[in-house]
Amino acid sequence: MAEQIADAAAGGAAEPIRVLLVDDQELFRRGLTMLLSVEDGIEVVGEAGDGVEGTSLAASAAPDVVLLDIRMPKRTGIEACRAIKEAVPSAKIIMLTVSDEEADLYEAVKSGASGYLLKDSSIEEVAQAVRVVADGQSLISPSMAVKLIDEFKQMSRPEREHVPGLRLTERELEVLRLVAKGMNNREIAKELFISENTVKNHVRNILEKLQLHSRMEAVMYAVREKLLDLP
Incomplete structure (x- = not known):
């Protein structure tokens, strides 16, 4: 009986959030993959080193969440964001970047990004952002929130x-x-x-x-x- 209960509980466990990483810095990408892979409920399903490869991989892997850098060769993160949203509308996108430029934040939001984090965020903050946007919500770095409000005012x-x-x-x-x-x-x-x-x-x-x-x-x-x- 106990085994049946355990099996039922295991069968009812939530599917992990499937994450794709797209960043041209291999060391950063590999490190983030290792750290996210040990987080409960998160599974890294692929990595890409540029926007074109990232878009193609997203179309084939159909991830739940994509972590995208902005400054990348062949296709920028903003361009890749638009292309991925067109190819996989259900995918949620988080821009993970060093850029704290208001223009990049604004363009990311316009292009369909659900999150915007700076690369100085902790792994806990990145993992939480993945869970939040996978649940259909939005999240941005606190330091960028003020800039977003300023952008709203200018609009x-x-x-x-x-x-x-x-x-x-x-x-x-x-x-x-x-x-x-x-x-x-x-x-x-x-x-x-x-x-x-x-x-x-x-x-x-x-x-x-x-x-x-x-x-x-x-x-x-x-x-x-x-x-x-x-x-």
């Missing part, structure tokens, strides 16, 4: 007085404001005294109404259209 168009056709409910606006503060679904649920599933439903509805593909894109749109009051 604001004072001359726009209204948003034609846009109808978010008060609750959806509340959720969007908290997303803009960098909160994840669990934190938003706690703040608003609702369930995580309810938060997920609100986020999905927001994206559908805005016709966007990620939480970060939704916040960028909302700030541009003056739906949020950011400090």
